[in-house]
Amino acid sequence: MSVETDDGHGHGHGHHLPAVEDWPKGFGEASWWPFIAALGGSGLYIGAALFVLGQPEHGVVSPLAGPLVFVLSTAAFLAGLYGWLYHAFIVDFWAGEADDHGFPMKLTxxxxxxxxxxxxxxxxxxxxxxxxxxxxxxxxxxxxxxxxxxxxxxxxxxxxxxxxxxxxxxxxxxxxxxxxxxxxxxxxxxxxxxxxxxxxxxxxxxxxxxxxxxxxxxxxxxxxxxxxxxxxxxxxxxxxxxxxxxxxxxxxxxxxxxxxxxxxxxxxxxxxxxxxxxxxxxxxxxxx
Missing domain, CATH: 1.20.120.80 (Cytochrome c oxidase, subunit III, four-helix bundle)
Known part of the structure; x- marks a missing residue:
């Protein structure tokens, strides 16, 4: 959805912010993109494990299970990173680079x-x-x-x-x-x-x-x-x-x-x- 963001000086910029406003009700104001990135990152390890278990000498799961989970997890991980990076970098594109929040960003x-x-x-x-x-x-x-x-x-x-x-x-x-x-x-x-x-x-x-x-x-x-x-x-x-x-x-x-x-x-x-x-x-x- 398109929302108006304020640059701190009363000037709004209409552009898409992929978090907060479109977060399901009941979750407060937390951004959901880090959560998606974390799920995708976890899925990479699960996909690797399923790949090993799907080898002929094991045969516990289908040989396609590991690659499929890995590809889907990669997509989720990259999507989560996109939203996360959007807030960390692209939002500042509209209002100009921040010069008064250096310490919090570096600490993060x-x-x-x-x-x-x-x-x-x-x-x-x-x-x-x-x-x-x-x-x-x-x-x-x-x-x-x-x-x-x-x-x-x-x-x-x-x-x-x-x-x-x-x-x-x-x-x-x-x-x-x-x-x-x-x-x-x-x-x-x-x-x-x-x-x-x-x-x-x-x-x-x-x-x-x-x-x-x-x-x-x-x-x-x-x-x-x-x-x-x-x-x-x-x-x-x-x-x-x-x-x-x-x-x-x-x-x-x-x-x-x-x-x-x-x-x-x-x-x-x-x-x-x-x-x-x-x-x-x-x-x-x-x-x-």
């Missing part, structure tokens, strides 16, 4: 990253248990040392470079160098997309050339769960960077108004740090 991002640390931490703990208990049954790709190759190293350097360009893009904005800010922000987005393409090709090569898949032992499940989860975060970061880049082209940011840039920068640096840990633990640690 820090709290969100805290939950992400816990999520990845649980995955790492699972992996370490595997290494301690089931390390003898390594896939050939790991036993032969092929899990760490030139593509992985290049992809790592690309993601680290994107973190550098993101830092200097934010720095350029603070110095009111808008042209440099837009160029470096665009470079960050491009590097992120190249990383995703590289990881997709890495999966393709591992599966088709080396026969190393999700169900290839305990290591395979840990490897694809952790790297896939990270890839999902990079994809989300690419969406955020795209929003920033479009808004930057329209001149929505300044040295005084850059809350969205700061929070997305925090998220992107976190994603890069997690990848470095993944490379050290999953790739280097597996062959040492």
């Amino acid at each position: 991002m820090l709290l969100f990253l805290g939950t992400e640390v816990a999520t990845f931490g649980a995955g790492f703990v699972y992996y370490f248990f595997i290494r301690a208990d089931a390390w003898a049954n390594l896939p050939p790709i790991v036993a032969d040392g092929n899990v760490l190759n030139a593509l992985v190293i290049a992809n790592t350097l690309i993601l680290i470079a994107s973190s550098v360009t993101m830092h200097y893009a934010h720095h350029a904005l603070l110095k009111d160098n808008r042209k440099r800010f837009v160029r470096l922000l665009g470079a960050t987005l491009l590097l992120g997309l190249i990383f995703l393409a590289g990881q997709t090709y890495e999966y393709y090569e591992f599966i088709t050339v080396y026969g190393f898949g999700l169900t290839d032992g305990a290591y395979g499940s840990a490897f694809y769960a952790l790297t896939g989860l990270h890839g999902l975060h990079v994809a989300l970061g690419a969406v955020l960077l795209t929003i920033l880049f479009i808004r930057a082209i329209y001149g929505h940011y300044s040295p005084e108004k850059h809350v969205s840039v700061s929070t997305v920068s925090m998220y992107w640096h976190f994603v890069d740090i997690v990848w470095v840990f993944l490379v050290v633990v999953l790739y280097v640690g597996a062959i040492v």
Whole structure:
């Protein structure tokens, strides 16, 4: 539904706000998009579990159950993120970038990253248990040392470079160098997309050339769960960077108004740090 929103100065803007007003009665004023995103995210894990249970050696459920739940959950997750990001970023598009709510937004991002640390931490703990208990049954790709190759190293350097360009893009904005800010922000987005393409090709090569898949032992499940989860975060970061880049082209940011840039920068640096840990633990640690 189309509603009128106030920018704090008595000026309304007619555009769609996908929450609050269209929330079913009885739920107060809570936004329902984070709830949908959470359901979709939970469904991803359920879909992965059903996929394993649907393999011929198990046959507990239909082989199509896992992929179907995974696709539907992905759709719900992306829809929830859309509504959530709409409120966090697009609403400010109409009233101008906020400059007096920086601390709450940054605190919210820090709290969100805290939950992400816990999520990845649980995955790492699972992996370490595997290494301690089931390390003898390594896939050939790991036993032969092929899990760490030139593509992985290049992809790592690309993601680290994107973190550098993101830092200097934010720095350029603070110095009111808008042209440099837009160029470096665009470079960050491009590097992120190249990383995703590289990881997709890495999966393709591992599966088709080396026969190393999700169900290839305990290591395979840990490897694809952790790297896939990270890839999902990079994809989300690419969406955020795209929003920033479009808004930057329209001149929505300044040295005084850059809350969205700061929070997305925090998220992107976190994603890069997690990848470095993944490379050290999953790739280097597996062959040492």
